[in-house]
Amino acid sequence: MTELGIPIPHAPGFIANKTPRIVTSRFDYEDSFTIERYEETGGYQGLRTALSKTPEAVHGEVRDASLLGRGGAGFPAGVKWGFCPPGVWPRYLVVNGDESEPGTYKDRLLMELDPHQLIEGCLIACYAIGLSQCFLYVRGEMAVAQERIAQALNEAYAAGYIGKNILGTELSVDIVLHWGAGAYVVGEETALIESLEGNRGMPRLKPPYFPASIGLYGQPTIVNNVETLSNLPWILSNGSEAFKAIGTETSPGTRMVAVSGHVKRPGVYEIVNGTTTFRDLIYGETMCGGIRNDAALKAFVPGGGSAPWFTADQLDLPFEASQVGPEGSMLGSGAIMVMDETTDIPAAALTLTKFYAHESCGKCVPCREGGTWLEQIMRRVVNGSGTKRDLDLLIEVGETICPGDFPHASNKEKGLSAVPFPYKMTTICFVGPSAFAPVHSALTLFREEFEAKVAGNSDRNYVEVTINA
Amino acid sequence: MTFFTEENLELAHEIIGRYPKQRSAMIPLLHLAQEQAGWVTEEAMKQIGVLVGTSSAEVLGTCSFYEMFKRHEVGKYVVNICTTMSCALLGAEELLEHAETRLGIKAGSTTSDGLFTLEGAECQAACTEAPCLQVNYRHQYRVTPSDFDQLIDELADPNNEETPRHGVLAQIRQHIPVERSVGAVHPDLVNVPPVWIEEKKEANS
Helix, strand or coil: CCCCCEECCCCCCEEECCCCCCCCCCCCCCCCCCHHHHHHCCCCHHHHHHHCCCHHHHHHHHHHCCCECCCCCCCEHHHHHCCCCCCCCCEEEEEEECCCCCCCCCHHHHHHHCHHHHHHHHHHHHHHHCEEEEEEEECCCCHHHHHHHHHHHHHHHHCCCCECCHHHCCCCEEEEEEECCCCHHHHCHHHHHHHHCCCCCCCCCCCCCCCCCCCHHHCCEEEEEHHHHHCHHHHHHHCHHHHHCCECCCCECEEEEEEEECECCCEEEEEECCCCEHHHHHHCCCCCCCEHHHCCEEEEECCCCCCCCECHHHCCCECCHHHHCCCCCCCCCCEEEEEECCCCHHHHHHHHHHHHHHHCCCCCHHHHHHHHHHHHHHHHHHHCCCCHHHHHHHHHHHHHHCCCCCCECCECCCCECCECCCCCCCCCCCHHHHHHHHHHHHHHHCHHHHHHHHCCCCCCCCCCCCCCC | CCCCCHHHHHHHHHHHCCCCCHHHHHHHHHHHHHHHHCCCCHHHHHHHHHHHCCCHHHHHHHHCCCCCCCCCCCCCEEEEEECCHHHHHCCHHHHHHHHHHHHCCCCCCECCCCCEEEEEECCCCCHHHCCCEEECCEEECCCCHHHHHHHHHHHHCCCCCCCCCCCCCCCCCCCCCCCCCCCCCCHHHCCCCCCCCCHHHHHHC
16 A cells, blocks of 8 residues: 555556545555456445345435535535436436546546446446436546446446346446547536537536436436546445545535646645645645745635636635635635746636637537637737736626626735625526636736736727717 | 448447437447548548438537547547646646647648647646646646657657557447347336336335
């Protein structure tokens, strides 16, 4: 077994720690992805436990565990499962392995290093709520994850864990590996379903808010994240009480968090939910060990590229949604991107805005047009050819996507008080607002850097248009 | 006119058979077509339309939405350099510029020998190993300009077999053994719960 806080060579990115390890427990083994290692280390015991109980009891166990979804929205999995309308069959399970939020990678590691754990989680979910087929949607750009999952599925079929009469019981489920083909928006669950139906991956109009009522082929469909499902074998083997003993009451268990950017030891860590703070993660000796060259922290993105930014003022917030939300951001997909004092803030914000502008599916006009304009205006500001007027224009364009106050963090130095998460939006999904989030955060927290970039440029060519009634 | 080889056609039918509705096989089949030819040809889209029971225009509609499907010939190796935040903070722009100079092409184009297509790409889920890139969707971590040069030299070697050519995504495929398969059923043909669920309790809950 590996020492604490030490990178594992065969799992690039992952850093082992002394915190309880629920989903990464096998990462220390070089052959963690094989069925032999999986069975040797308690694998498929959670499924056996589940099969010894009634489906309702298994659902109850997961509900009692208060397992929050790990994909971004943080909705309790057990409650989501309960949204399937009674008497409507068949029901499907769709696994969201289309991880592509900037800064995020945990699902890729879980799929590459412990695919059997995910498969076991899928089977437990199918048993509990009567899902008759499971589709494992894996992001296209992850060739290795697809190979590992394909191999694991083939092994598990041969060993009798998947398919007809699993382990000699009545449970009969097929799991189908489905390849994505490169589209960030497909991570949105209704877009994922559209994609799985063979269509362009565009989000569906809401309501219905949950595919649990109308999903794949119009049938009740549970869409769960890879990390969420990977928790199920442990919960079934050890019980919901043991799960709740880790973390806090409202955020039990652990979470995988990727910390990247200007830190000494960037990595993916499994941390205790609810109690670990951003300071622990960024400065902890067994975690990131501080900012590179012992520089000062300028800002960090706390929950994936879509999240409004934090500064040193928010370092002591724990990984707990109920505390991060009121402070103006979200935990999202468990990704922290750290910027040190040398960072060119407008340029950094542009790298995210261009991402969301590029990934807009084009369905909603405010996102398709607004995102593109945000990127173009940001580009000229960053290049030094913007004008002062552009800085207001950025906010104006942003307000067409998110009308009203946009969430931001408090800042003692600047006398800012926080505007809580979330925001209002004029788009179906979060891609549009996400293009604005980095622009808004950067402009609110570091306006002087933008002003320096446009200083001296006249507002030539700008004509105020007034419309007479 | 058929596009798929006999072997791939068989595989295509196997893939279609896994889905309750055949149209769901569209993306997997586009991948299969790209694997066969290195890119997605019009003939491929026509045949996929026939196979999944829709028009070739519908196939084009789906195909054109997804970044990985190339509708024109690309290099043997597609090199995607991530330019999103974490990589950008640690030198992705410089790496991309170096790559453009080294290969003598702009991002988005292919070298005249048909070996390399260079692309500026978005987040590849390896943010702690920045700057990163992918060659045919396989990662390279913490790439310096000299690492990049070495990588290009290795790939340019005709004896290199480590990285499969563009189009070949996963080299291991899922195969569901017939005797273990539950089988996909059209949703309209099912209106009862699976056998391990007791309907009565469900209806009351």
